[in-house]
Amino acid sequence: MITSAVAVPALLIAQAVPELDGADRDADVSLPPDLADPSPPRASGQPDGEVAAGRHRGPAPARRTPPVPRVPEQGPGTFQVAAAPAVSTEGATTYRVEVEDGLPFPASQVAQFVEETLTDQRGWATRHRVVRVDGHADLRIVLATPETVDELCAPLDTGGRLSCRNGDNVVINAWRWQFGAESYTGDLTGYRRYVVNHETGHALGYAHVGCRKPGELAPVMLQQTKGLEGCEQNPWPARADLVDH
Numbered sequence: 001m002i003t004s005a006v007a008v009p010a011l012l013i014a015q016a017v018p019e020l021d022g023a024d025r026d027a028d029v030s031l032p033p034d035l036a037d038p039s040p041p042r043a044s045g046q047p048d049g050e051v052a053a054g055r056h057r058g059p060a061p062a063r064r065t066p067p068v069p070r071v072p073e074q075g076p077g078t079f080q081v082a083a084a085p086a087v088s089t090e091g092a093t094t095y096r097v098e099v100e101d102g103l104p105f106p107a108s109q110v111a112q113f114v115e116e117t118l119t120d121q122r123g124w125a126t127r128h129r130v131v132r133v134d135g136h137a138d139l140r141i142v143l144a145t146p147e148t149v150d151e152l153c154a155p156l157d158t159g160g161r162l163s164c165r166n167g168d169n170v171v172i173n174a175w176r177w178q179f180g181a182e183s184y185t186g187d188l189t190g191y192r193r194y195v196v197n198h199e200t201g202h203a204l205g206y207a208h209v210g211c212r213k214p215g216e217l218a219p220v221m222l223q224q225t226k227g228l229e230g231c232e233q234n235p236w237p238a239r240a241d242l243v244d245h
C-alpha cells in the first residue's frame, strides 16, 4: 500500500492549470471561472450539464443489472499502485495507475484497461508515447472515491461526481467509472475509454473543443460527460481530435 500524497514534479506536463471535466472552456486558462461555474446549482442554476448531472446523486444515468459492486462515497485516501513491468521510458510521458483502497476495482485490472486505452492506435498513442510505470512518474492516473476526488481536484469543485486533471494528477471519479454518463448509456466500456482519454488528453496539453458538426464523431476533448452537442459518442482521439480539419 502506498500513500500517494507526494506531488510528482511536472516534467512533461503541458499545462499546470487544473482541468475540471465539466467546467467551462475557460478552465484551460483561468481558474476563478472554474471555481465559480461548478458552484452548486442551487446558487446559480447554471445548466452546465456535467456539473448539473453530477450534482444529482439520484439514479445513475446508466443503470446496470445486478450485481453491482458498491462504490463508497469516501475512502481512506490510500492507494494501490498497479505493478508495471520495467520498460524503457526514454522520451516518453510516464504514468502510474493507482486505485484507492476500498474500491471494488482491482488496481491491476484498472491499469490494464488504462494501458490498453493509452496505447491503442485509435488513441493518443498515434502522437504521444505514454508508458506505464509503478515508481516515479510524470502523471498519476488515479481512480478514487468521490470525496477523495474532491480533495485531489481541489480547489476545483467536482461535486463528488466529476473527474478532473489537476497538475500531475489525472483523477477519475469511481462513481463515473461505475455508472458512466448518459451520453454513453449502455456502453460503460466506451465511457471509461472516453474519460481516460479525455483527462489524460488534458495532461498531454489538449484543451476542450466543441462538436464541429452535428452527426460527426465527437472529439474526445469535447466534454462528453456533459453531452454530445449533436455529435456521436466517440472515445478515441485519433478518430476526431487528431484528424486534420
Ligand SMILES: [Zn+2]
Pocket (backbone or CB within 6 Å): 019, 020, 021, 022, 198, 199, 202, 208, 223
Ligand atoms: Zn475536460
